[in-house]
Amino acid sequence: xxxxxxxxxxxxxxxxAHGRITFGLRLDSDLRPQLLLRLRPKKGQPxxxxxxxxxxxxxxxxxxxxxxxxxxxxxxxxxDAYLLPEPGEERLRxxxxxxxxxxxxxxxxxxxxSPVAVRIPYATKDGYLAVRAWLRPAxxxxxxxxxxxxxxxxxxxxxxxxxxxGAAVLLRRRGEAGVVQTLEPRAGGDGxxxxxxxxxxxxxxxxxxxxGIWDVFLQxxxxxxxxxxxxxxxxxxxxxxxxxxxxxxxxxxxxxLYYTVDNDLSVTVTRTxx
Numbered sequence: 001x002x003x004x005x006x007x008x009x010x011x012x013x014x015x016x017a018h019g020r021i022t023f024g025l026r027l028d029s030d031l032r033p034q035l036l037l038r039l040r041p042k043k044g045q046p047x048x049x050x051x052x053x054x055x056x057x058x059x060x061x062x063x064x065x066x067x068x069x070x071x072x073x074x075x076x077x078x079x080d081a082y083l084l085p086e087p088g089e090e091r092l093r094x095x096x097x098x099x100x101x102x103x104x105x106x107x108x109x110x111x112x113x114s115p116v117a118v119r120i121p122y123a124t125k126d127g128y129l130a131v132r133a134w135l136r137p138a139x140x141x142x143x144x145x146x147x148x149x150x151x152x153x154x155x156x157x158x159x160x161x162x163x164x165x166g167a168a169v170l171l172r173r174r175g176e177a178g179v180v181q182t183l184e185p186r187a188g189g190d191g192x193x194x195x196x197x198x199x200x201x202x203x204x205x206x207x208x209x210x211x212g213i214w215d216v217f218l219q220x221x222x223x224x225x226x227x228x229x230x231x232x233x234x235x236x237x238x239x240x241x242x243x244x245x246x247x248x249x250x251x252x253x254x255x256x257l258y259y260t261v262d263n264d265l266s267v268t269v270t271r272t273x274x
Contacts, residue, residue: 009083010097011035011129012063013121017103017110021068021119021131024097025055025083035066036082036091037131039075049075052084074119074133081129096121096129104235108141111192112233114160122237132237134262136160140218140229142265145257147246152257154265155195156229158220162191166222169196169229171203171214171267181206181214194218198267204253207269216265230264239263 012024023035039049051072055064068074082091099121107118116139120132138160146153167187173179181203185194203214217226231239239259247256252272260266 009092009094011081011083011094012097012099013129014100015103015119015121019070019117019119021121023066023068023081024063025066025094026062027055027058027064027083027085031085032087033064034084034087035068036084037068037074037079038082040078040080040130051079068119068131070117073115073117073135074131076133076135079131079133080124081131094129095127096123101235104233107233107235108143108157108231110233112139112159114138116160116232118232120235120237134232136228137225138220138227139232140227141233142229142231145245147248147257149248150201151197151199152245152248152255152267153195153197154216154229154257155193156218158192158194158218158227159233161220161224161227163187163194164191164221164224166219167194168219170217170219170226171198172217173207174213174215174266176212179206185218198257200248200250200255203255203267204250204269207253207271211271212269214267214269216267228264230262231259232263236263 014022027033033055035053037051038047041047053066055066058064081094083094084091114137116136118134122130122132124130140156140158143155167185169183169185171181183196185196187194216229218229219226240261243259245257247254254270256268
């Protein structure tokens, strides 16, 4: 396989309602190829986790397919996609072809059991194919968000757990584990829907004199592990630059709700220098 051809090697992706991802490539029929997914390591760290998936024999349309089944749990992170043309050969980075992710658009309407596993194919900033994966014991999916001058109200639904006695929404100041704002969630009838309201003035006062970021968690019952509130159950792998909410001002303080690079919900608090 020539270098020029490798640079244009593309894989189509189709995702079904169960989270199964089918990759399709057009390749020489005499190859024994495999799809290679590698968990992108943190900066300065070695590569540790790789999955290899055999490609099937060519179908009638000439494409060869590799299937990533839901049963294969991908660790949380970003998985870069490669073709391994033959065992022992150099792997080739794949570019995205057609991506059919229609089944993911309304993914928030389907209840998930524990663990909550999410995989979304996407194109990286430099134009290659990758899969964004989340794997959590439970998840709080943010829905409608209403921002007014005085407060922000967030509706959400719990997956993989249910609300119990002593449930609380926790806003934890990043970098300061002991600084927490506690809010009482308003629970829906089935023990999974809930909403909460952040008072802008109270949060501005809780931040002291400096800037800060508050991460949003749900504690589903007294003493239960915290569950990050975010938005994972649709077709967007990166929503930070897409979902931008209006800022609210309290005196010299500006507050803005936003999604992090992991699609989790947080609030920035910024003070105007005097």
